[in-house]
Amino acid sequence: MNTLPPILQVGDVLISSDIITEQFCCDLFACHGACCVEGDAGAPVTLDEVAQLEDRVDEVWDRLSAGAKAEINAHGIAYTDQEGDLVTSIVDGGDCVFTFKSAEEQDCGNYKIPQGCTLCLVEDTKPISCALYPIREKNFGGTVCLNYHRWAVCRDAVRLGRELRMPVYKFLRGPLIRRFGEEWYEELCEVAEQITSSQSVGSL
Secondary structure: OOOOOOEEEEOOEEEEOHHHHOEOOOOHHHHOOHHHOOOOOOOEOOHHHHHHHHHHHHHHHHHOOHHHHHHHHHHOOEEEOOOOOEEEOEEOOOEEOOEEEOOOOEEOOOOEEOOOOEEEOOHHHOOHHHHOOOEEEEEEOOEEEEEEOOOHHHHHHHHHHHHHOOEHHHHOHHHHHHHHOHHHHHHHHHHHHHHHHHHHHHOO
16 A cells, blocks of 8 residues: 655655655656646746746747747736646647757756757746756645655656666755755755665664
8 A cells, every 4th residue: 555755844844755765867868858748737837937937928939939929929828727726828738838949969067958858948937836846836724845746757857866866855956945045955955864864774
């Protein structure tokens, strides 16, 4: 029988322990950015993020696909999905309106992006829900909760994460600091170290 992972508290945020115990590292050569085109809804956004994205539309307009332009003209850059969440608009039930395909392989220092990979035109201001994936944030009665979301299209990221021994929370260091701050992330690392140490002792 499957059991839910333990819930931990870091500051005033509740987190699922598998954010610490599971491994994950995006493998763009394997998935080609599938998370930006798969699924039945856009990325969750806040009202502030919608305003930020609206400010960027004119800047990236010429690089948007014809379908994205039509969708934005007809319905705007965001809509409310069936679950009542505000999400980015998508084209024909798939691609986010802010996506594009890389024309050639790109060298980004520590990693490379393959030709034909789906990328984001507003990478520097993309919604925090995108930046935090595979962590999903929910708010219950004012309490922020973080869960690790498992998705079949990310199986290669799980494989690579295990090969590199890269925990989810370390892979998402930058986005977690962006969302919760450096001090909170340091506390998360301390909690993670306690869990890792206890697991090491238990395996002896």
